[in-house]
Amino acid sequence: MTLRIISADDHVIEPAHLFEGRLPAALQPDAPRIVTAADGTEAWEYDGQRYPQIGLNAVVGRPKDQWSMDPARFDEMRRGCWDPVARVADMDLDGVDVQLCYPSLIAGFAGTVFLGSRDPRLGVACVRAWNDWQLEEWVGSNPERFIPLQLPWLADPVLAAQEVRANAARGFKAVSFLENPVDVGLPSLHTDHWDPFLTACEETGTVVCLHCASSGWSASRSPGAPLELLTSLFPVNALVTAADWLWSGVPVRFPDLKICLAESGIDWVPMLIHRLDYVMDHSATGGGAWADREHRPSEVLRRNFWFSVIDLNASLVLRHEIGVEHIVLESDYPHADSTWPETRTRAEQALAPLPVEEAEMIAWRNASRLFRHELPTSTRKAA
DSSP, X not given: OOOOOEEEEEEOOOOTTTXXXXXXXXTGGGSOEEEEOTTSOEEEEETTEEEEOBGGGSOTTSOGGGOOSSBOOXXXXXXXXXXXXXXXXXXXXXXXXXXXXXXXXXXXXTSHHHHTOSSHHHHHHHHHHHHHHIIIIIITTOTTTEEOEEOOOXXXXXXXXXXXXXXXXXXXXXXXXXXXXXXXXXXXXXXXXXXXXXXXXXXXXXXXXXXXXXXXXXXXXXXXXXXXXXXXXXXXXXXXXXXXXXXXXXXXXXXXXXXXXXXXXXXXXXXXXXXXXXXXXXXXXXXXXXXXXXSOHHHHHHHHEEEEESSOOGGGGGHHHHOGGGEEEOOOTTSTTOOTTOHHHHHHHHHTTXXXXXXXXXXXXXXXXXXXXXXXXXXOOOO
């Protein structure tokens, strides 16, 4: 079996030139820029703050004994981290046909850095500049190989809705949003504040992508705990996020909304399904917390949510309980969790026991349908 692969979660390390010439002239001097410190380390400088390139964000191709949290320079990174032509070459080495690429530290996974701008006009301009670069340079270098992902303007859901509609017309298929807006001081999902934005996403078929840690929250609470505790608890983020979005009523009010959890895994999904059903049968108050009289929360979870998985493991035995048509694969290039350059090899080994149709669903068909993106003809293998 030779599987095709669509990866639903990878990342770009924004190139140093990203914002050059992409902002209105009056705002261009304040655009994010790369600065070099006296010790030779590089960092993004924006709005009076510095954002270093953390080493673990760009470790592909480096021996594991060289991985660290220290700041990294561009010349220390594999070129595919920030160059789309080199990225496609690395995708070919990895056996990955298509990637959807999230941002890195200068933007935040959902544009949270720009949300905090002292001048909202500058923040909006930076979001638009990032989106223009993603579409024109990153995706534009090879549209068959990349799925366009936009950042939202989080400070104003009405303006965010306008941007989603305009970007959908330009070809964007997805938007990177927050796991939980209250974690960054924004209104709760349990209000109608976000309805204009969510309406636009539903109407345009724009997939709402929720990347782990996009709102800065972690279940790792103990002071002094190692980084490994935080990364071990990534699936907890996904469980909490899915439950919160369900009980907020968002997928009830917007039944055609598509929500994709990135770096979520699938091990926790059966547990949440079982708990949702038990709560509905026992401890649910009956006071109207669940407004859908035709579908249970577990059914809506299976209908509106997709789950991205890096480590294919024994949980696949529960794929039908999860919903095999809602599991998508990811390679997480160039982060430390990445399966590069063995993504296809690992997928073929893990999925070999499955019926071919189900293996293909997880490897690429589900993502192709979700993001409305066909496999590229340039990498299609002969039958």
